[in-house]
Amino acid sequence: MSVTAARTRRRARIPRCTHPQGCARTRRSAPEPALRGRRLPGWALLAIAVAALGLAAAVVYPAGIGNWVLVTVIAAILYLTGVFAAAWSVEGPRSARNRTWSALIHSAFVLAVLPLASVTWTLVAKGSRRLDHDFFFTSMRNIGARDANGGAYHAIVGTLEQTGIATLITVPLGICAAIYVVEYGRGPLAGTIRFFVGVMTGIPSIVAGLFVLSFWVLVISPKLNGGRPGYSGFAAALALTVLMLPTVVRSTEEMLRLVPASLREGAYALGVPKWKTVLRIVLPTALPGIVTGVMLALARAAGETAPVLLVAGGGASINVNPFQDNQNSLALLTFQQAGDASRYAPARAWSAALTLVALVLILTIAAKLVAGRSPLAR
Amino acid sequence: MGKPIPIRPAGASVPGEPPHPPRLAPASALGGGGPRRRTLSADAVFRGVTLAAGAMVLVVIVAIAIFLGYQAVPALGRNSANFFTYQDWFPDSAPPAFGIAATGFGTVYTAVIALALAVPVSLGIALYLSHYAPRQVATALGFLIDLLAAVPSVVFGLWGRDCLYTPVRELSAWLNHYVGWFPPFHGDGPYGRSFLLGGVLLAIMILPIITSLSREVFRQSPKANEEAALALGATKWEMIRTAVLPYARPGIIAAVMLGLGRALGETIALAMTLGNTNILGFDLVTNGGTTIAANIANKFGEAGDTGRGALIASGLFLFGITLVVNVIARAVIFRRRELTETAV
Amino acid sequence: MAKRIEAVGVTAYYGSFKAIDSITMTIEPKSVTALIGPSGCGKSTFLRSINRMHEVLPGARVEGRLTVDDQNIYDPDVDVTAVRRVIGMVFQRPNPFPTMSIFDNVVAGLRLNGVRSKPALAEAAERALRSANLWDEVKDRLNKPGASLSGGQQQRLCIARAIAVEPQVLLMDEPCSALDPISTLAIEDLMLGLKDRFTIVIVTHNLQQAARVSDKTGFFSIDAAGEPGRLVEYDDTEKIFGNPSVPKTRDYIAGRFG
Numbered sequence: 001m002s003v004t005a006a007r008t009r010r011r012a013r014i015p016r017c018t019h020p021q022g023c024a025r026t027r028r029s030a031p032e033p034a035l036r037g038r039r040l041p042g043w044a045l046l047a048i049a050v051a052a053l054g055l056a057a058a059v060v061y062p063a064g065i066g067n068w069v070l071v072t073v074i075a076a077i078l079y080l081t082g083v084f085a086a087a088w089s090v091e092g093p094r095s096a097r098n099r100t101w102s103a104l105i106h107s108a109f110v111l112a113v114l115p116l117a118s119v120t121w122t123l124v125a126k127g128s129r130r131l132d133h134d135f136f137f138t139s140m141r142n143i144g145a146r147d148a149n150g151g152a153y154h155a156i157v158g159t160l161e162q163t164g165i166a167t168l169i170t171v172p173l174g175i176c177a178a179i180y181v182v183e184y185g186r187g188p189l190a191g192t193i194r195f196f197v198g199v200m201t202g203i204p205s206i207v208a209g210l211f212v213l214s215f216w217v218l219v220i221s222p223k224l225n226g227g228r229p230g231y232s233g234f235a236a237a238l239a240l241t242v243l244m245l246p247t248v249v250r251s252t253e254e255m256l257r258l259v260p261a262s263l264r265e266g267a268y269a270l271g272v273p274k275w276k277t278v279l280r281i282v283l284p285t286a287l288p289g290i291v292t293g294v295m296l297a298l299a300r301a302a303g304e305t306a307p308v309l310l311v312a313g314g315g316a317s318i319n320v321n322p323f324q325d326n327q328n329s330l331a332l333l334t335f336q337q338a339g340d341a342s343r344y345a346p347a348r349a350w351s352a353a354l355t356l357v358a359l360v361l362i363l364t365i366a367a368k369l370v371a372g373r374s375p376l377a378r
Numbered sequence: 379m380g381k382p383i384p385i386r387p388a389g390a391s392v393p394g395e396p397p398h399p400p401r402l403a404p405a406s407a408l409g410g411g412g413p414r415r416r417t418l419s420a421d422a423v424f425r426g427v428t429l430a431a432g433a434m435v436l437v438v439i440v441a442i443a444i445f446l447g448y449q450a451v452p453a454l455g456r457n458s459a460n461f462f463t464y465q466d467w468f469p470d471s472a473p474p475a476f477g478i479a480a481t482g483f484g485t486v487y488t489a490v491i492a493l494a495l496a497v498p499v500s501l502g503i504a505l506y507l508s509h510y511a512p513r514q515v516a517t518a519l520g521f522l523i524d525l526l527a528a529v530p531s532v533v534f535g536l537w538g539r540d541c542l543y544t545p546v547r548e549l550s551a552w553l554n555h556y557v558g559w560f561p562p563f564h565g566d567g568p569y570g571r572s573f574l575l576g577g578v579l580l581a582i583m584i585l586p587i588i589t590s591l592s593r594e595v596f597r598q599s600p601k602a603n604e605e606a607a608l609a610l611g612a613t614k615w616e617m618i619r620t621a622v623l624p625y626a627r628p629g630i631i632a633a634v635m636l637g638l639g640r641a642l643g644e645t646i647a648l649a650m651t652l653g654n655t656n657i658l659g660f661d662l663v664t665n666g667g668t669t670i671a672a673n674i675a676n677k678f679g680e681a682g683d684t685g686r687g688a689l690i691a692s693g694l695f696l697f698g699i700t701l702v703v704n705v706i707a708r709a710v711i712f713r714r715r716e717l718t719e720t721a722v
Numbered sequence: 723m724a725k726r727i728e729a730v731g732v733t734a735y736y737g738s739f740k741a742i743d744s745i746t747m748t749i750e751p752k753s754v755t756a757l758i759g760p761s762g763c764g765k766s767t768f769l770r771s772i773n774r775m776h777e778v779l780p781g782a783r784v785e786g787r788l789t790v791d792d793q794n795i796y797d798p799d800v801d802v803t804a805v806r807r808v809i810g811m812v813f814q815r816p817n818p819f820p821t822m823s824i825f826d827n828v829v830a831g832l833r834l835n836g837v838r839s840k841p842a843l844a845e846a847a848e849r850a851l852r853s854a855n856l857w858d859e860v861k862d863r864l865n866k867p868g869a870s871l872s873g874g875q876q877q878r879l880c881i882a883r884a885i886a887v888e889p890q891v892l893l894m895d896e897p898c899s900a901l902d903p904i905s906t907l908a909i910e911d912l913m914l915g916l917k918d919r920f921t922i923v924i925v926t927h928n929l930q931q932a933a934r935v936s937d938k939t940g941f942f943s944i945d946a947a948g949e950p951g952r953l954v955e956y957d958d959t960e961k962i963f964g965n966p967s968v969p970k971t972r973d974y975i976a977g978r979f980g
Binding site: 070098101102104105106109111112115116118122123126173174175176177179180183184189190193195196197198199200201202203204205206207208210213214215218219242245246249273274275279296299300302303305306309310331335338339346350356360368 | 430503524589649671675689
Binding site: 513600 | 773778780803804805806807815817819822830835880884
């Protein structure tokens with residue numbers, strides 16, 4: 001329908017106002033809108049996009065001030081401005097704002113997909129080059145700058161042992177802390193614990209590493225070790241514990257809260273003491289959710305580099321004893337190889353990174369699958 | 379993960395019921411007797427164990443401060459320079475001289491760049507996921523963002539060094555050539571391993587966290603209010619401004635603060651991409667710059683006794699900053715607990 | 723300024739599920755029309771189709787013609803926001819904006835429409851609150867949050883918010899179902915006062931309420947679970963409650979099902 005027709009229609013409609021004194025004001029403050037409005041057709045958006053791209057290219061290339069990236073950026077700005085102007089003149093200011101914000105929100109999404117795609121692509125392309133027998137079954141011992149082989153066996157062992165020990169320490173500790181907060185905690189102490197569990201999730205991993213360095217490696221372990229500071233896989237596990245603990249407490253706490261109160265009351269009514277109720281009824285109900293939280297914490301811990309760098313030393317040879325001598329990890333190996341001058345090092349770094357990401361993703365996806373099976377899941 | 383709002387803790391709502399003995403006892407035995415005392419003590423032991431575990435959290439936080447301080451004090455005593463205003467890092471020379479002016483500045487500067495880049499984009503994606511995208515796309519993309527959050531920072535560091543470096547170097551040269559009058563782009567090279575590279579990389583790294591937290595908050599905005607806004611004739615954007623954003627504001631603030639905490643503490647990715655020199659200036663494009671955390675990772679290997687103590691001292695300072703940021707973020711969340719707790 | 727609404731063959735879907743089938747009815751201006759029927763019979767869906775709120779839900783769509791003074795609101799060139807400006811809505815549960823004051827809640831719609839001047843907003847707010855019989859209760863605390871009011875007051879606040887933009891039709895989706903009897907009575911009085919100015923359509927489960935407030939009544943029902951809702955009978959309220967012509971209506975009014 002044409003503009004003039006719409007305007008005539010609007011003018012022709014005379015509001016019948018029953019408010020004796022409010023009529024004039026009513027019309028001014030809230031004009032009766034026409035239901036039909038002119039709408040920006042789909043081809044107009046396309047035309048604006050093409051024009052923006054053409055204009056950007058016409059400005060950038062002859063002037064020689066940049067490449068396709070600049071063209072894209074300028075075209076995007078021109079497109080947003082063009083859509084805003086066109087929508088303003090055809091559909092009015094409100095629709096102009098709506099369309100522009102919508103375009104901005106959609107472009108934020110495109111902007112976020114770019115690095116995601118690039119990381120994934122590079123990881124697979126560069127990381128798959130060294131996924132061979134040597135990589136999985138040999139260490140970096142006696143590998144010099146001119147050796148193309150060398151592997152991550154020692155690092156895989158380190159990652160598995162360190163995260164395993166960290167999990168063994170964290171899980172009982174974290175679950176007990178969550179039980180206290182949910183089942184027993186009343187008053188300021190439980191609130192304080194809850195609050196600082198949240199704060200503790202924000203402790204930087206390097207600080208956790210420094211803490212274990214200054215507490216275990218430099219103070220406690222020399223007493224057990226004949227005076228030598230004990231860099232070890234166990235020290236790394238302690239640092240990872242500091243990082244995992246708050247995540248585990250938090251997710252367990254959430255899961256325990258989801259267990260219906262009626263379940264507990266049912267047990268109390270049967271005369272079951274509280275500790276048994278918690279251990280036999282509440283915990284098993286919440287178990288899948290707790291497992292999910294532990295696996296997510298584990299995935300994050302497996303990828304930590306800084307604490308391992310500070311307290312595990314990171315040797316080149318296989319060391320299966322986490323309590324004695326330096327150990328490496330996949331994350332640390334990636335960092336080391338990335339900083340190595342050998343021309344073969346980058347390929348090893350990327351393959352270690354791919355292995356690490358695969359491990360982390362398997363844990364994350366498995367965690368989501370377990371979460372889906374929880375009886376408490378929606 | 380979309381979880382329902384937590385139910386009130388049942389432990390708190392159940393009145394202190396008498397712990398009955400496990401086997402049925404005659405009514406007269408309810409007042410006392412062996413079984414009752416034994417179960418009572420079992421309950422008390424269990425409670426004590428869980429209390430000790432809960433207290434561990436507080437103990438660890440206090441212990442971090444104590445032990446870092448204990449290791450830092452000797453090195454600080456040997457320092458011949460002012461720890462807060464000195465720019466360079468020579469802890470193992472004679473006399474030792476080190477300070478966090480440059481590293482501390484770099485920490486804040488990279489974090490600010492990262493937030494400036496990441497926050498608008500994150501909020502845009504979060505709104506896209508919660509209010510614009512079709513349901514399947516939102517689920518799939520939300521999952522991808524969660525996976526992106528799980529990618530270890532060493533992988534981002536590697537990617538930043540091998541893939542982001544060249545575009546940023548070219549961008550830096552371009553910025554210097556055409557916008558060089560703007561002080562941060564004034565530096566005349568060499569370009570690449572600069573605050574710009576670190577800041578952009580850090581932005582990409584904190585994007586998933588801010589996105590998933592704020593998406594959760596946006597998603598929890600009451601549908602009834604969104605419908606009320608639409609029924610008043612609001613456009614989609616007006617509906618979001620009227621019914622979603624005001625409601626989500628505390629959650630957004632908390633998400634940004636948590637992103638800031640993450641950015642301040644990021645170590646390995648920045649150690650791999652920054653130029654690793656102690657510069658104190660707003661130059662974005664020239665090689666150089668470091669942060670407290672990156673400095674620790676880079677200097678730890680060759681540090682002597684004083685060097686190690688000095689690094690621990692800077693770590694203590696970093697711990698203090700992130701603690702403050704996180705306490706503020708948590709305080710905001712705690713005030714609107716029911717809104718955001720499940721998301722964090 | 724009240725409007726006549728004509729529905730011709732209005733059919734609404736949730737995804738592939740057909741919720742209402744080919745509803746045809748004419749709603750007279752300046753009257754109260756009640757839609758009654760058992761749960762799940764599509765009366766709310768039909769109500770939400772009248773101001774195009776149905777399509778807000780993912781996968782939901784509407785077919786057929788729905789004209790407001792001879793303009794089909796489902797024509798492709800119709801501006802949805804204009805439709806909703808003209809056809810206001812009050813929901814089942816009071817839903818004032820939680821972050822806004824009472825005053826800001828009332829003028830929210832006007833602000834969206836670009837009214838900025840303080841005196842105009844203040845005047846419109848007072849007029850709307852007076853119309854909603856709420857002015858005397860809140861005039862001293864207009865800057866308090868809307869959520870600080872009682873449930874019945876909140877619902878009247880929502881009515882004030884809806885009528886502040888001077889719509890021509892007011893849709894009410896079980897507006898009293900979350901309220902106590904006294905608040906319900908207040909809202910019913912309000913409806914009778916508002917029908918001089920607005921076309922009111924109300925969905926209600928409360929048959930007495932329909933009988934008390936409405937001029938015409940439409941009875942919706944479904945033949946079986948999973949079947950779409952249909953308009954069984956539509957007539958003057960006195961006729962529907964006194965001498966309905968369809969046996970099913972009689973059974974429902976008599977309380978034999980639903």
